[in-house]
Amino acid sequence: MSQITNYEKEVAEQALTRRATVEFINIVNDLWYDKSIELVLFRNQLVDKRASEVLNLIDYAKEFVAKPITIHDALEIAKAIQQVNLPSSKLDIGKLAYECHLDVDGCKDKIDFVKRQLKDVTEAQDIQPKDVVLYGFGRIGRLLARELMSKMGKGSQLRLRAVVTRGEINQTVLEKRASLLSIDSVHGDFLGTVQVDAENNALIINGTTVTMISANAPEDIDYTAYGIEDALIIDNTGAFRDKEALGRHLQAKGASKVLLTAPGKGVPNIVHGVNHKDHDPDTVDIFSAASCTTNAITPVLKVLEDNYGIIKGHLETIHAYTNDQNLVDNMHKKYRRGRAAALNMVITETGAGKAVAKALPALEGKLTSNAIRVPVPNGSLAVLSLQLHSQVTTDSLNAIMKHNALEGELVEQIQYSLDNELVSSDIIGSTAPSIFDSKATITDGSTIVIYVWYDNEYGYSHQVMRLAKHIAKVRRYTYY
Template sequence: MNSIKSYEKELAFQADRRKATTEFIKIISDLWYDKSIEIVLFKNQVIDRNVSDIINLHEYAGQFVQKPISIFDSVELLGAISDIALPPSKIDIGKLTYEYHSDENSSRDIKAFILDKLKDANDSKNIIPKDVILYGFGRIGRLLARELMAKTGNGNQLRLRAIVTRGQLTPEVLEKRATLLKTDSVHGQFTGTVDTDFNKKALLINGTTVHMISADKPENIDYKIFGIEQALLIDNSGVLRDKKGLEKHLKAKGISKVLLTAPGKDIPNIVHGVNQYEFDPDSFDIYSAASCTTNAIAPILKVVEDSLGIKKGHLETIHAYTNDQNLVDNLHGKYRRGRAAALNMVITETGAGTAVAKAIPSLDGKLTSNAIRVPVPNGSLAVLNLDISTKTSKTAINTIIKKYALEGDLVEQIKYSLSNELVSSDIVGTSSPSVYDSNATIVSDDGKNIILYVWYDNEYGYSHQVIRLAKYIAKVRRFTYY
């Protein structure tokens, strides 16, 4: 009899929890679409997530901070956020819930607590929306388009206005472009709608017109005829890689800033969260977002360098194969990359060990690096073998990195994993560029050598870093509370 009552209680609790989660989804949707306030849960996106996703994210959050993070508390705090006037913002409800239940806040009125925590929000500057052009429409370009359109909201930050591709634009080509945006073998279906209008030579993404422009010479394009002014152009074509080449974009009518989605020569190479503040958007017009691997390792290396000091080290990246490799054995400009990508592990080079010094100058000359391309289409792993200046332990280094993942300037960049079962497919779709595998960490007996394992979605995580940097360059970064 007692077991039946217990079971009935469990059912009632689950029903109440799912009902509260439905309310959570409604409130975050209202905040986003009515007030341009984006809610995240310890950096995890919750917009357009279902009930089970939200419950699972609360479970993860509780494990992460080692305190219960209740959906019922989240709903109550969200209600208080809804009742106050806030500018466009990005707010971590997990962090707020955790802080509310700390000893000094647990007896406070919830609204008073929220007002105190978000008191700086109204000091943020007015945001002028920025038009965005995607120059190229490959793997990264399409993920950028998906994310920009999914997070357009009221359009008060980045507005995707046009996509530039090479070659003639025919109805068939336009339809194929639309299909590639809608469906993806790795990342699944786009959650919105994609239609075509060949008369306008445009894609209609979520009902919004995005012009498709065919051009071979970037300097000859007149974006102003489409009503595009002072735009940020994101070059993901892979063709132009240096300052001289990228300056061609600035000669086009309607472009004011350029961001390259690859390592660049003679231009600032930025890992957002690490070194963006060293380059004022009012002083520079061309930027590089570095590489996916550099974005994965730089946040972790910065934590180790700042906390323990790095004497020297080696980076080995176990990287998903890419489009530049051959599907079957054939001639290739680089050694080994000509062998069938889906059948071989391929040793090749990476410049990430050198490139990371552009973001963290104190590491110049301290790191060597290499890469192994492996037969997975996405999801990579960086292994950092580091000799450090200050003795540590596995518990100590994990505690340090967990602190940086929870608070400070790198919370968007580092996701701290507690899983003993983490594999590459698990991190596909992760917006953080660095997923720190805490259970895989190895520390030598003398505490002076550490081996850290950092997973990264080399497509999706990197794309989010590009967008974070784009917002900084365009000066449309909202008030954030992490």
């Protein structure tokens, strides 16, 4: 009888938990669409999430901070945020719930607690929306389009206005572009609507018109003819890599800033969270978001350099195959990359070891690097073998990394994994560029080996978005 009673109690509790989760999700979406207040849970997105996804994130949060955080805690704080007059902002409800557990007496009145913790959010920031043009519509371009349109909200930050491609634009081409945006073999279906407007050479994404422009040269485009002014051009083609070539974008009427989604020459190479504040968007017009691997390793290397000092090291990146490789054995301008990508592990080079120094000058000449392309379509792993100036233990190193994933300037960049079973498919869809695998850390005195996973498409795209908001000066108040 007691087993039956306990089971019935568990069923009743589960129903209450699910009901609270649905109520929480409704508040998250209301805050986002009504007030442009975005709630996240330890940097994990909550907008448009299902109940099961939210509950999994709550479980992660509970283990991450070693506090009994529940969906009911998050719900109470979300209700309090609803009742406080706040401007457009991005708030980590996981951090707020954690701080609530640290200050039980001060958190009895949730509204007073929220007002106290968010006292710096006193008035709305003067943010002017920024028009964005995607120059190129490949893997990164389409992910950026998804993210830009999913996070449009009230349109107070970045506004995707156009996509530039080469070749004719007609009904068939538009339908193919729409299909590629809607359905993705790696990242799944786009959680929105995409329709074709052939008469106006446009895609209607979530009800908003995005003009498709055909051009062979960036300087030939007049964006103002499409109602686009002072635009940020995000170049995803990889065809223009140096300052002179990228400067051609600025010759186009209606363009004011350029962001390259690849390593660039003669322009600032930025890893957001590490060196983005070193270059003022008021005085710099062309930026590079570096590479996916550079964005993955630089945040954790900064933590190690700041806390222990790095003498030297080697980076080996185990990287998903890319469109640059051949599907079957065929000629290629580089050795080995011509072999069938889905059938072979392929040794190739990477410039990430040297590129780190552009964001962290202290590491100039200290890192060697190589790459192995492996038969997975997405999801990569960086293995860092380093010699430090200080003696460390596995526990002390992991503790430093966990602290930086919880507090400080790198909370958006470093995700701290507690998973014993972490594999490459698990990190697909992560918004952080660096997923630190705490269970794989190896230390031997001052010699360490650490493993950093990264979604080389989705995680990198979010770094591009963060940098784009910095360049466009539309970044809202954040509470992390």
